[in-house]
Amino acid sequence: MCVMNALTQNQTRTAVSVTGLRKTYGEQVVLDDIDLRIGEGEVFALLGPNGAGKTTTVRILSTLIPADAGVASVMGHDLRSEAGAIRGLIGLTGQFSAVDDMLTGEENLLLMGRLLHLPAPQRRARAAWLLERFELAGEAKRLPATYSGGMRRRLDLAMTLMGEPRLIFLDEPTTGLDPRSRHAMWQIVGDLVADGVTVLLTTQYLEEADRLADRIAVLDHGRIVAEGTPAELKGRISGAHIRLRLADAASLEAAALALPEGTPDEEELVLRVPHDGRVTALREVLARLGDAVCVDDLSIHTPDLDDVFFALTGSPQPGDHPDDLPEEQTK
């Protein structure tokens, strides 16, 4: 599998290549020696909490801000000396809505067309096509103030696509969207990939990275702490386990005695027992526990990107119901 990946990677051309990228703001190191390689046609996700450096990476690679150190090439052009050429090939959908609120949806697209120096007929045709494709045709003549969050985001992305960019930066494309709009956005990104566009997306949603990305780099405090396909990343942490929640400390002690391979957590009264997913193994665990130990709750845990993420970024231990975490911690 790994060999195959290496092979296919060598065959595709490089869309983004970054070596030793650094950025500091005063004393604060925002990016600390970042290396990246993104193949053409690939969806690459930068995954990390707020403040990890995701947006800074996007801003540097989309020519908005200079890096302090490092070499980067984007679509075959050097970032430092050929920013102009890069700008003609990329599209940026930033973290914050980049829609002109005083122009209608259609006018926003036509403005982009003008700035891209498209001839008038082509401009109008492409705007109409994008409005249709992103289900905005009915709202084309209305101001974005009347749009929902999802529609705004779609208009934002449609503006990015006016110039048919070969590489698209999507900085947290679904942050703040409701689940339906999020799924619609995922669908759109999927369609882009089918068109052969390279996508660099940042997200703090593990599910999103898992779902969309061919490869993921986990970014934490300005460093890439892991990189690989979703499957590779999941394979990097210890496997599945059975999670037993006990009624009291005495039960936990008894359970830990009966299952010495488990890891007890006194505070939460939880015992985690490694498990390979077979039903017979589960039955065996229960048999060894016996009737005397009072188990309140049992769940079988298979590793997902949440586990990878928390394991790598040093946040709460895997298995601690990452879905229930308060928003601040996942951000």
Added chain:
Amino acid sequence: MNSMTLSFQDALTMLGRELKHTLRYPLMLVASILTPVVMLLLFVYILGGPIGHGLGDAARSAPYVDFLAPGILLMTVAAGSSSTAITVHTDMTGGIIDRFRAMAVGRGALLTGHVGGYVVRTILTCTVVTGVALLAGFRPHATVAGWFAVIGIVVAFSFALAWLSVALGLVTKSVAGANSSTLPLLFLLPFLSSAFVPAGSMPAGVRWFSAHQPFTPVVDTLRALLTGAPAGSAAYVALAWCGGIALAGYLWARAAFIRGSR
């Protein structure tokens, strides 16, 4: 097409966007007409009697409105500054600036669009305000060449204040800050110039300031042109000030624009 024509085209696109904004949200345009009009009416009908008397209207055989109208015109030019500072600030703090910056668009196009918008709006507001002044009894005696010179001075002064307003919009930290940073242009400098009363009638310190600040030669030139009198050296001083302010505003704006992209 070479890069010069493309840059010019981008600037025109941004100007078109700016003018569309004005049409869609005309409140700021209305405000920049209302302020000088209110001043005009206030000074002509309420304060004008005693001021005109003090200036010796009878001796000059010209009503105060003829003295005042060029000053109101000057104020009209300055009245556009707050909307430009505010819209520049809004553009810079919204997400759209990043979109433009990441495109192969002429770097200065966004700012020149704002400057062009200021000049176009000022021609419009000055036309309206001149109309109101005529209704209030203003009787200019300018020659045709004089009128063209008036338009030239108005354009030059609005161009200068436009770059200054763009810079103010770039360096201020909030919309309120952008707005209030332009208030001296609208309410302080016109009053401390010969726009409303001759500088000679002011206390010594103020008189010195008035004689050496840019608004005075500009209004003196406008007044001379509109009354058909020779403008003399004031016109050159006015144009020099316009050039100086425009250059300083441009350099300041450029520095702030570059500083904003780190």
